[in-house]
Amino acid sequence: MNENKLNKNLKSDFLYDKLPSGFISYLPDGNILRVNETLSKWLCITVEEIYKLNFKSILNKASGLYYSMVIDPLLNLQSTANEISLTFKTINGEVDALFNAVSYKDDQGNLILINATIQKITDRKKYELALLQEKRYADDEKRKFEFLSNTVPNQIWTIAPDGTCIYVNKKVKDYFGEQPMTFYTEFSGIAASDLERSRKTCLETGKIFQKEIRMKGVSKEEEWFFVSIEPYFNQEGQIESWFGSSTNIHKQKTLQIANYSSLKLSLSSANKTLDENKQLFINIALNQSHMVRKPLANVLGLLELLEYEALPEGSLELFKMLQTSIKELDKMIKVASNPLSMPGK
Amino acid sequence: MNTNAVLRNNVKITGQGTETLLFGHGFGCDQNTWRSILPAFEKDYRLIMFDYVGAGGSDLTAYTDERYSSLDGYAQDIIDICSELQLQDVTFIGHSVSSMIGVLAIKKAPHFFRKIVFIGPSPRYLNEEGYNGGIDAADLDDLLDVMDSNYLGWSGMVAPLIMANEQEPHLAEALTASFCATDPEIAKKFARVTFMSDNRKDLSSLTIPSLTIQCEEDFLTSKEVAEYIQQHTFNNEVIMLDTKGHCPHLSDPKGVITAIKRFIEG
Numbered sequence: 065m066n067e068n069k070l071n072k073n074l075k076s077d078f079l080y081d082k083l084p085s086g087f088i089s090y091l092p093d094g095n096i097l098r099v100n101e102t103l104s105k106w107l108c109i110t111v112e113e114i115y116k117l118n119f120k121s122i123l124n125k126a127s128g129l130y131y132s133m134v135i136d137p138l139l140n141l142q143s144t145a146n147e148i149s150l151t152f153k154t155i156n157g158e159v160d161a162l163f164n165a166v167s168y169k170d171d172q173g174n175l176i177l178i179n180a181t182i183q184k185i186t187d188r189k190k191y192e193l194a195l196l197q198e199k200r201y202a203d204d205e206k207r208k209f210e211f212l213s214n215t216v217p218n219q220i221w222t223i224a225p226d227g228t229c230i231y232v233n234k235k236v237k238d239y240f241g242e243q244p245m246t247f248y249t250e251f252s253g254i255a256a257s258d259l260e261r262s263r264k265t266c267l268e269t270g271k272i273f274q275k276e277i278r279m280k281g282v283s284k285e286e287e288w289f290f291v292s293i294e295p296y297f298n299q300e301g302q303i304e305s306w307f308g309s310s311t312n313i314h315k316q317k318t319l320q321i322a323n324y325s326s327l328k329l330s331l332s333s334a335n336k337t338l339d340e341n342k343q344l345f346i347n348i349a350l351n352q353s354h355m356v357r358k359p360l361a362n363v364l365g366l367l368e369l370l371e372y373e374a375l376p377e378g379s380l381e382l383f384k385m386l387q388t389s390i391k392e393l394d395k396m397i398k399v400a401s402n403p404l405s406m407p408g409k
Numbered sequence: 410m411n412t413n414a415v416l417r418n419n420v421k422i423t424g425q426g427t428e429t430l431l432f433g434h435g436f437g438c439d440q441n442t443w444r445s446i447l448p449a450f451e452k453d454y455r456l457i458m459f460d461y462v463g464a465g466g467s468d469l470t471a472y473t474d475e476r477y478s479s480l481d482g483y484a485q486d487i488i489d490i491c492s493e494l495q496l497q498d499v500t501f502i503g504h505s506v507s508s509m510i511g512v513l514a515i516k517k518a519p520h521f522f523r524k525i526v527f528i529g530p531s532p533r534y535l536n537e538e539g540y541n542g543g544i545d546a547a548d549l550d551d552l553l554d555v556m557d558s559n560y561l562g563w564s565g566m567v568a569p570l571i572m573a574n575e576q577e578p579h580l581a582e583a584l585t586a587s588f589c590a591t592d593p594e595i596a597k598k599f600a601r602v603t604f605m606s607d608n609r610k611d612l613s614s615l616t617i618p619s620l621t622i623q624c625e626e627d628f629l630t631s632k633e634v635a636e637y638i639q640q641h642t643f644n645n646e647v648i649m650l651d652t653k654g655h656c657p658h659l660s661d662p663k664g665v666i667t668a669i670k671r672f673i674e675g
Contacts, residue, residue, distance in 0.1 A: 092654070092660055093626075093652065093653040093654065093660070094653060094654075118626075118653075120628055124551070125544075125545075125548045125551065126548055126551030126552040126554065126555045127555055128628050129544070129548065129552050129555075129628060129629065130552060130555045130556065130559070131628075132627075132628040132629055132654065132655040133435070133436050133437035133505075133629065133655065134437040134438075134559075136654055136655065136656060136659075137437065137438045137442055137656045137659055138438075140445075140656065140659035140660065141438075141441055141442070141444070141659070148559055149555065149558035149559050150555070151555070173445070175659075175660070192558060196554075196557050196558065199557070200557075242473075244470050245470065
């Protein structure tokens with residue numbers, strides 16, 4: 065230190081004793097070697113009285129426990145501990161503080177000294193407590209969500225906007241067994257045949273995904289699920305996460321597939337019957353027309369012979385009418401003998 | 410998630426001996442906590458260290474509330490490791506809560522173990538009428554508040570700005586960054602499980618020799634608790650170390666090494 069620059073009224077110790085933060089040096093066993101006036105003032109104990117105490121004894125019980133379990137071994141293993149929130153006991157109550165420490169070791173690596181600064185954070189602690197309260201509320205809400213999601217019969221999961229799976233409920237774990245979250249992020253539970261169409265939709269499009277897809281769980285058997293994934297938009301209108309649910313529809317889907325196959329089979333059978341009936345109808349028609357055509361052919365032959373006969377004048381008109389009717393009958397029988405040529409066939 | 414215990418619990422094996430020493434770390438740290446005493450055993454023993462799920466380099470995805478809602482889940486970690494590595498005649502060395510986790514593991518699978526060493530043990534931390542564990546229920550709530558307050562500072566704690574090795578600070582950084590790295594959410598649950606545990610009845614199940622190493626002044630446990638363990642455990646020896654704190658293997662490694670060697674070689 066440059067002593068020449070010191071005002072003659074200032075002692076060098078004065079600088080450290082009046083620091084705006086507390087300062088303490090102590091041995092690994094907690095014996096206090098030095099404290100500054102600032103810390104003594106905050107603790108409402110004289111410097112001399114503090115020297116009679118152990119470092120852990122000036123902490124409240126919870127901070128003493130935390131220090132013993134976490135900070136003490138840490139200062140043995142590494143040379144610093146930063147921004148530790150601790151509470152110190154005072155005559156009048158307690159002081160919340162941030163503790164920063166540096167530890168020193170001898171040539172053999174044994175801890176020999178700890179120097180620490182202590183920053184009073186009473187006001188900041190109030191904000192911190194408010195934040196903690198909010199965090200606890202959020203944690204509580206998360207636990208409620210997880211509890212609720214475990215009570216519903218569906219598989220429930222949440223996915224981050226980048227596609228990373230961040231939560232799966234118990235039903236998912238029961239179905240797929242114990243799996244790392246990467247298993248779900250990589251869609252590993254979806255049957256290979258449905259994997260590509262599932263990947264390409266949803267997260268890439270930002271739209272609701274609703275599909276029937278097959279998944280393979282611990283049973284190794286593919287089963288049908290109705291999967292629905294919807295985006296959750298935050299107040300800024302951005303997708304914050306995706307909520308997914310899947311319902312096992314394997315029984316219904318299997319039944320539906322079975323019903324469809326049965327209907328197809330029935331239709332095919334009906335078509336076959338129709339074809340057979342049609343053929344039968346044709347055969348009948350052919351047989352029937354053959355039976356009718358024979359006498360008709362005789363009638364037509366007789367009519368031709370009658371043309372060469374000298375019929376009485378009064379019968380000529382009747383003969384022509386008979387001839388026309390027989391030709392019409394012949395035409396009709398020809399049509400009836402070939403049902404495929406009928407109009408509308 | 411690793412179902413393989415060696416990977417799941419970040420098991421490390423070292424040492425040139427054949428007799429196995431299995432080290433279980435306590436709450437708030439990981440297997441790095443043993444580094445001061447390990448060199449003393451390397452020549453003559455096979456040393457196995459691990460991290461409980463949630464601590465150090467363990468597989469955090471293996472943590473489930475179901476399994477780790479009691480110390481039995483942590484005891485199962487030890488049994489899984491012994492089973493997978495086909496260990497036998499193991500001396501288990503447990504710090505703090507690991508002492509009782511070791512007792513539970515021995516109760517479940519005694520065939521793996523030969524001896525057990527407790528460092529700063531407590532079969533019950535909470536006070537009750539007729540038993541002074543040292544901690545009141547309100548203290549536990551306050552402790553969880555302190556842990557909550559330090560939630561955000563946790564990563565800063567395990568990545569110090571000033572490095573021990575100034576010649577090769579990048580190496581020091583890589584090394585120190587992992588010290589006592591524990592997932593804060595899991596740490597809170599582990600704290601609750603630890604402090605709510607009551608293993609006093611399990612002490613009588615122990616039939617193999619045990620050693621308690623206790624510091625004179627320990628914020629989490631006491632000489633009285635060590636004496637309680639001795640009174641309720643078959644063949645238990647107590648060694649009081651003239652050092653303060655809850656981690657004598659760090660603050661007084663020589664004392665701990667001497668006590669362990671005398672016990673396992675005796």
